[in-house]
Amino acid sequence: MNLIGTKWKPLVLFHLLEGGLRSGILQKKIPGISNKMFTQTLRQLEKDGLINRKVFPVVPPKVEYSLTERGTSLEPILRSLDAWGMEDCKR
């Protein structure tokens, strides 16, 4: 799954700890992430079974991401990374 060895995954997960978010809002919480890496990271996390993707059939599109149970189980790790002041979680 490679949570480690990737720049953005932990960051994305961290911002979902407080609850699900709309795509756009989540992205704004991660300054510096490119459009591409944002969706690419989400796709991977979804494939890893760590997040849910919920699409609302409206226009313009609305998509919400939230942690799965498995994703939530990472909370201790994500919080300790944050507490420790890991660069990648500071942004």
Added chain:
Amino acid sequence: MNLIGTKWKPLVLFHLLEGGLRSGILQKKIPGISNKMFTQTLRQLEKDGLINRKVFPVVPPKVEYSLTERGTSLEPILRSLDAWGMEDCKR
């Protein structure tokens, strides 16, 4: 510091949790790491202030690595990564 975003750093630190080790022995605990990445990773960790490097002026050379206090403070993170079964810590 980028503990995350690198393949080997957490692994090296993890194996030092139980105490300092000679270079060669530490390397053997990390199958798959190349000679180059091994020393390169150690240099980075040393620069990050996470490990100590102690050289014994003997022949053939003897070098021991151990965690600094700062490095030891990562123990909860390293252990939870391991407990979670992170791929990189399974080897």
Added chain:
DNA sequence: GCAATAACTTACCCAAATGTAATATACATA
């Protein structure tokens, strides 16, 4: 003299991660 030893280092190369920028979709509305 010459091989063996432990710990590195260096040159060279490839592949994977990431960045940039343009484009797509589908409908509402001015």
Added chain:
DNA sequence: TATGTATATTACATTTGGGTAAGTTATTGC
């Protein structure tokens, strides 16, 4: 008809992690 909107994808370039293999050092012992 043209524009805005939120989400996403694609092609292309660049950066960086990582591998391989050979060379370095300084001594001991055959």
